[in-house]
Amino acid sequence: MTAPLAAPVLRDFLRAARSAGLRVSTAEGLDAIRAAEAVGLADRATLRDALSLVLAKTAEEKRRFEECFALFFGREGFREVPAPPRPAAEGAPEPAAPEGPGAAGGIGGGDMGGGATPSPLGRMLLAGDRAGLAAAMEQAAEAIGLSNISVFTQVNMYARRIMERMGLEELEDEIAALRRDPAGAERAARLELARDYLRGEVRELVQRNLLLFARGETERWREEMLRQARLAGLDRRDAERMRVLVRAIARRLATRYARVRRRDRRGQLDARRTLRRNMAWGGVPFRTVWKQRKVEKPRLFVLCDVSGSVAAVAEFLLLFVYSLHEALSGVRAFAFTSGTIEVSEILEREPIEQAIAQIMGRIGFGSSNYGTSLEDFEKGWMQAVDRRTTVIVLGDGRGNRTEPRVDILQRLAGRAKQVIWLNPEHPASWGSGDSDMLRYAPHCRLVAHCATLAQLERVIGDLLRDHAG
Amino acid sequence: MNDGGMLQRRVASIEAVEAGLGAAGYIASRPIATAIYLAQRLEKPVLVEGPAGVGKTELAKAVARWLGLPLVRMQCYEGLDESKALYEWKYGKQLLYTQILKDRLAPVLGEAASLEQAIERLHGVGDVFFSRHFLEPRPLLRALEAPAGAVLLIDEVDKSDQEFEAFLLELLSDYQVTIPEIGTVRAAVPPLVLLTSNAMRDLGDALKRRCLHLHIGFPDPKLEARIVASRVPEAAAGLRRQIVAFVQGLRRLDLRKLPSVSETIDWAQVLVLLHARELGADLVRETLNVLLKFESDIRAADSQIAPLLFRAREEAATAAA
Ligand SMILES: Nc1ncnc2c1ncn2[C@@H]1O[C@H](COP(=O)(O)OP(=O)(O)OP(=O)(O)O)[C@@H](O)[C@H]1O
Numbered sequence: 001m002t003a004p005l006a007a008p009v010l011r012d013f014l015r016a017a018r019s020a021g022l023r024v025s026t027a028e029g030l031d032a033i034r035a036a037e038a039v040g041l042a043d044r045a046t047l048r049d050a051l052s053l054v055l056a057k058t059a060e061e062k063r064r065f066e067e068c069f070a071l072f073f074g075r076e077g078f079r080e081v082p083a084p085p086r087p088a089a090e091g092a093p094e095p096a097a098p099e100g101p102g103a104a105g106g107i108g109g110g111d112m113g114g115g116a117t118p119s120p121l122g123r124m125l126l127a128g129d130r131a132g133l134a135a136a137m138e139q140a141a142e143a144i145g146l147s148n149i150s151v152f153t154q155v156n157m158y159a160r161r162i163m164e165r166m167g168l169e170e171l172e173d174e175i176a177a178l179r180r181d182p183a184g185a186e187r188a189a190r191l192e193l194a195r196d197y198l199r200g201e202v203r204e205l206v207q208r209n210l211l212l213f214a215r216g217e218t219e220r221w222r223e224e225m226l227r228q229a230r231l232a233g234l235d236r237r238d239a240e241r242m243r244v245l246v247r248a249i250a251r252r253l254a255t256r257y258a259r260v261r262r263r264d265r266r267g268q269l270d271a272r273r274t275l276r277r278n279m280a281w282g283g284v285p286f287r288t289v290w291k292q293r294k295v296e297k298p299r300l301f302v303l304c305d306v307s308g309s310v311a312a313v314a315e316f317l318l319l320f321v322y323s324l325h326e327a328l329s330g331v332r333a334f335a336f337t338s339g340t341i342e343v344s345e346i347l348e349r350e351p352i353e354q355a356i357a358q359i360m361g362r363i364g365f366g367s368s369n370y371g372t373s374l375e376d377f378e379k380g381w382m383q384a385v386d387r388r389t390t391v392i393v394l395g396d397g398r399g400n401r402t403e404p405r406v407d408i409l410q411r412l413a414g415r416a417k418q419v420i421w422l423n424p425e426h427p428a429s430w431g432s433g434d435s436d437m438l439r440y441a442p443h444c445r446l447v448a449h450c451a452t453l454a455q456l457e458r459v460i461g462d463l464l465r466d467h468a469g
Numbered sequence: 470m471n472d473g474g475m476l477q478r479r480v481a482s483i484e485a486v487e488a489g490l491g492a493a494g495y496i497a498s499r500p501i502a503t504a505i506y507l508a509q510r511l512e513k514p515v516l517v518e519g520p521a522g523v524g525k526t527e528l529a530k531a532v533a534r535w536l537g538l539p540l541v542r543m544q545c546y547e548g549l550d551e552s553k554a555l556y557e558w559k560y561g562k563q564l565l566y567t568q569i570l571k572d573r574l575a576p577v578l579g580e581a582a583s584l585e586q587a588i589e590r591l592h593g594v595g596d597v598f599f600s601r602h603f604l605e606p607r608p609l610l611r612a613l614e615a616p617a618g619a620v621l622l623i624d625e626v627d628k629s630d631q632e633f634e635a636f637l638l639e640l641l642s643d644y645q646v647t648i649p650e651i652g653t654v655r656a657a658v659p660p661l662v663l664l665t666s667n668a669m670r671d672l673g674d675a676l677k678r679r680c681l682h683l684h685i686g687f688p689d690p691k692l693e694a695r696i697v698a699s700r701v702p703e704a705a706a707g708l709r710r711q712i713v714a715f716v717q718g719l720r721r722l723d724l725r726k727l728p729s730v731s732e733t734i735d736w737a738q739v740l741v742l743l744h745a746r747e748l749g750a751d752l753v754r755e756t757l758n759v760l761l762k763f764e765s766d767i768r769a770a771d772s773q774i775a776p777l778l779f780r781a782r783e784e785a786a787t788a789a790a
């Protein structure tokens with residue numbers, strides 16, 4: 001019964017909620033509509049409780065939801081209870097009680113004297129019919145698509161369009177006609193006053209919509225910008241946002257691949273192994289054995305060059321990898337400039353910013369020497385690399401014309417499952433100047449350009465997918 | 470599906486839920502009642518989060534009492550897997566039956582011309598051992614198979630691991646599971662599912678998306694007073710108001726673990742046993758360990774007892790007026 005009424009309002013509200021940063025899936029959107037149908041729209045507090053159950057799933061989301069709900073349904077003139085029928089506006093909302101010239105019993109009284117036939121808008125203004133005006137305003141806003149507003153520079157334009165849609169032109173003609181007639185001067189003045197009042201109301205409506213609908217656009221836009229931004233060139237505020245985003249993306253990936261693995265797990269009865277295992281019971285299938293697709297979580301060794309501009313990228317790579325730990329069977333991290341140290345413990349103990357600061361303090365921004373760094377790694381940790389280990393090297397491969405020790409990387413590749421090299425430099429400059437990238441490349445399963453979060457996400461996503469089968 | 474009709478009538482409105490839970494001894498806030506109402510109307514599980522002792526588990530029990538449905542409880546822990554949660558084969562019984570039936574099997578196999586044929590025949594027989602008779606249903610399966618429906622409480626789901634969460638997701642999306650040897654088991658009446666979490670770890674988005682998300686926080690003074698009245702009716706109104714006002718004051722302090730509803734109830738019970746008529750500084754000091762579990766918290770609160778008591782008495786007096 002409430003459905004047809006609920007749907008458009010709710011659709012707008014869902015857009016507002018998304019704009020407020022709530023991630024509302026299509027399924028949740030449908031749930032919201034069903035929930036609203038189940039409780040009705042009449043009781044605002046109940047509607048809020050119901051929608052909150054469906055749309056907001058963390059403390060932070062609950063907070064945003066409350067704010068957005070208050071803002072949205074606090075709109076003047078929005079009332080779901082139909083008003084008693086009026087000739088001026090059928091099924092119009094109950095009048096709100098705005099402060100303003102119209103508040104005290106109408107701007108113009110009911111005096112219809114004077115020559116010109118008033119337009120519908122003029123009539124409502126003179127009669128102080130706030131219910132009718134509010135309804136007409138909402139209708140006009142809907143008709144011109146006010147909820148598409150996305151930046152503040154559009155406020156004037158949308159306000160003007162709403163006024164036009166409500167019949168501004170006719171109203172202006174009417175005022176002009178009254179001005180020409182001396183007997184109409186007073187009416188003209190009253191209408192002008194009322195028109196300006198209406199203009200104020202419309203502007204306010206537009207502003208509110210800007211707040212409701214435009215926020216998310218900016219939020220989404222910023223997120224997309226961040227994904228594509230060079231990790232090495234972020235300012236402090238963006239770096240903070242980037243960390244939040246990296247964690248969120250890592251979580252999403254981890255959950256996705258946990259599910260994929262699960263799906264593959266239940267297999268079929270493995271008759272051979274069942275029989276073998278049950279020899280002791282005379283072959284009676286006391287313990288069944290299931291065929292399982294062998295799915296192992298990847299085990300990672302991450303070697304990061306932390307010299308120069310690579311350091312900034314290293315921070316985000318490490319943050320990414322450590323936020324993923326549930327999807328991995330183990331991570332060890334190493335940092336190098338001209339020597340290599342293991343940093344796994346610092347990363348597990350400290351929040352990423354502090355960890356990075358400490359790592360920098362320990363091996364600093366010295367100039368890179370890939371050769372000696374690889375030697376250190378071979379001495380200290382080569383033994384620990386096995387066929388299940390994926391090694392990720394992050395670096396620009398610029399060793400300041402020192403001996404690159406490609407042979408060590410080759411040995412490493414021989415022991416490990418695979419070596420993946422991430423290079424923040426553009427591929428066009430690989431191999432130019434002191435870059436040894438092209439000499440290392442033949443021993444890597446993959447060399448990927450990795451300067452942005454989007455690129456990082458792709459590489460790690462592929463890695464997890466390969467492992468999920 | 471037919472019994473769903475009866476359920477639907479009982480869960481006719483949010484008010485009906487409030488009343489029903491009240492009769493079952495659970496004082497539900499409006500958002501809680503709304504959650505249960507919608508869970509039933511939309512056939513969706515409810516994920517209940519909130520601090521310890523605010524009545525998350527009790528809610529599920531009360532719903533079951535009220536609706537007269539069996540409560541199937543599954544306590545989650547790390548390492549919980551499908552064989553503990555869903556079903557297990559009764560190996561012992563399978564073994565026993567094979568032994569008993571050995572004599573019957575021998576002629577069947579004896580006549581076989583070749584090994585292939587023998588195995589062929591064994592296959593036919595083997596299925597018998599992987600049938601319903603040898604299946605030990607665990608909580609999830611029991612909840613699906615309850616003839617009139619059930620209240621399924623998946624308690625402390627945040628303690629299970631991610632893989633199990635992914636498995637739950639499948640179950641909760643269509644209330645059915647597939648057992649390879651037997652086929653698909655579909656709930657005749659979808660159970661009303663409540664999952665609780667203390668936020669030990671973040672649950673996955675996918676699971677949250679599938680659930681209604683109810684956050685139960687500490688109750689406001691009015692609601693808490695009603696809860697105490699229902700649980701400890703022996704506490705007189707005046708004392709009850711002071712108890713609640715004092716606990717609410719404690720929750721404003723910076724403590725390691727804030728006292729929850731369960732502590733308020735325990736405290737009220739202790740005070741009744743001590744025949745207290747109203748709160749006094751000594752009485753509070755002697756019983757503070759019922760409310761607070763950490764030494765450091767007790768010390769911190771101890772120095773605040775006088776002002777807290779003063780305010781509690783004042784608030785209790787205004788609440789009475
Ligand atoms: N609204 C309520 N009405 C009646 N009793 C309540 C209410 N809230 C809490 N209680 C009581 O408080 C105690 C604690 O509740 P419960 O064990 O359900 O908490 P919980 O949230 O599950 O805690 P935990 O997270 O530690 O498992 C119980 O004795 C319960 O009866």
Ligand SMILES: [Mg+2]
Nearest residue numbers: 525526624665
């Ligand atoms: Mg509990």
